[in-house]
Amino acid sequence: MSQSATRNPRLDGLQCLRCGRVYPLTLIHSPCSTCLQEGVHVGMRAHYATAVAGGANAIPMPYLDGFTLGEGQTPLADSPELARRMRLHRLSFKDETRNPTGSHKDRMSAMGVNQALDFGVHTLVLASSGNAAISAARYAQAAGLRCEVATYSGISQVYAQALDEFGAQQYSFDDNTGRWNFVADQANKPGYLALTNFQLPALGSTPLAVEGYKPIAQECLEQGGLPDHVMVPTARGDLAWGIYAGFQALLQAQQIDRLPRIWVVEPFARLSHAQTEQDLGLSYPGQTDQFSVAGATITYLQWQATRNTQGGTIVVDDKAAYAARRLLGQSAELCAAAALGAVEPLQRSGQISAHDHVVVMLTASASRDPTWPGY
Numbered sequence: 001m002s003q004s005a006t007r008n009p010r011l012d013g014l015q016c017l018r019c020g021r022v023y024p025l026t027l028i029h030s031p032c033s034t035c036l037q038e039g040v041h042v043g044m045r046a047h048y049a050t051a052v053a054g055g056a057n058a059i060p061m062p063y064l065d066g067f068t069l070g071e072g073q074t075p076l077a078d079s080p081e082l083a084r085r086m087r088l089h090r091l092s093f094k095d096e097t098r099n100p101t102g103s104h105k106d107r108m109s110a111m112g113v114n115q116a117l118d119f120g121v122h123t124l125v126l127a128s129s130g131n132a133a134i135s136a137a138r139y140a141q142a143a144g145l146r147c148e149v150a151t152y153s154g155i156s157q158v159y160a161q162a163l164d165e166f167g168a169q170q171y172s173f174d175d176n177t178g179r180w181n182f183v184a185d186q187a188n189k190p191g192y193l194a195l196t197n198f199q200l201p202a203l204g205s206t207p208l209a210v211e212g213y214k215p216i217a218q219e220c221l222e223q224g225g226l227p228d229h230v231m232v233p234t235a236r237g238d239l240a241w242g243i244y245a246g247f248q249a250l251l252q253a254q255q256i257d258r259l260p261r262i263w264v265v266e267p268f269a270r271l272s273h274a275q276t277e278q279d280l281g282l283s284y285p286g287q288t289d290q291f292s293v294a295g296a297t298i299t300y301l302q303w304q305a306t307r308n309t310q311g312g313t314i315v316v317d318d319k320a321a322y323a324a325r326r327l328l329g330q331s332a333e334l335c336a337a338a339a340l341g342a343v344e345p346l347q348r349s350g351q352i353s354a355h356d357h358v359v360v361m362l363t364a365s366a367s368r369d370p371t372w373p374g375y
């Protein structure tokens with residue numbers, strides 16, 4: 001296991017997702033000051049110098065041959081029986097439960113750890129009461145880094161115990177504002193890297209870590225061909241954007257000739273309410289059992305991922321999510337089942353046709369989900 005990170009020599013800055021302005025590579029994730037003047041809160045993505053001909057992989061990554069616990073390369077499993085019942089040409093599940101700590105978050109944690117090692121950081125700090133916290137704690141521990149987690153006061157015992165086991169320091173807060181203020185304070189101290197969002201309005205997780213999701217596009221292409229639709233359970237859109245950015249890179253490299261449509265699946269209307277880019281900075285509170293995608297904030301990440309792929313946003317409430325989990329018939333966190341539940345309404349509205357290939361992101365199993373029977 002490597003304890004050092006090899007930075008991609010092409011990585012040369014951070015770039016505004018919206019206007020394309022390039023900023024220096026820094027640890028703190030700040031909004032684009034140019035776009036802010038127009039009232040739009042936009043975060044950054046990694047910027048790479050143009051590839052030399054015949055050069056590196058189609059999907060550039062911030063770190064090469066760095067720290068890993070074997071995340072990624074998860075299976076893509078077809079479900080012909082469900083496809084038949086749902087009158088779909090093809091239905092596949094990208095099984096992110098097979099990552100080291102059981103969720104897609106490991107892809108992000110790996111890149112976050114590499115950035116921490118690269119910048120000489122000693123502590124990862126994040127706000128999460130769920131899979132992101134478990135993943136970051138496990139990865140930090142394995143890399144010899146500290147991990148501080150701002151959690152909700154009502155964090156489930158399963159998560160609290162796992163965080164203890166992985167040596168993470170937990171700080172409990174009653175609300176998001178408290179959690180994010182804590183992370184923001186820590187992020188401004190030397191030696192800290194904030195992995196997840198800590199700003200209001202939200203920007204999303206730290207850009208180099210979000211890059212960790214891009215290889216999902218390549219894996220989908222290699223394992224099952226180019227899908228027509230990708231269903232993504234979403235809170236602030238890190239995963240949806242990473243998948244979009246991966247396919248975008250494949251398109252630029254002419255490895256594919258179109259983008260799959262990215263569908264952001266949310267438990268109550270948030271992004272669905274946003275009509276303008278300025279609306280992304282508003283708060284959209286709601287209650288849900290889908291705890292991995294709870295919260296009131298949205299980001300430019302998910303706006304871009306849906307707009308640029310002719311996808312969109314679809315609300316699958318808890319009742320529909322429970323029904324989808326019964327249909328799925330396997331262990332899945334409730335929001336992952338909701339992603340399956342988004343297929344039928346999109347068929348009804350004519351967005352998904354009987355000839356299409358749909359990929360559902362199975363983000364995590366139900367093993368730590370309080371809504372799972374027998375939990």
Ligand SMILES: [Zn+2]
Nearest residue numbers: 016019032035
């Ligand atoms: Zn900008």
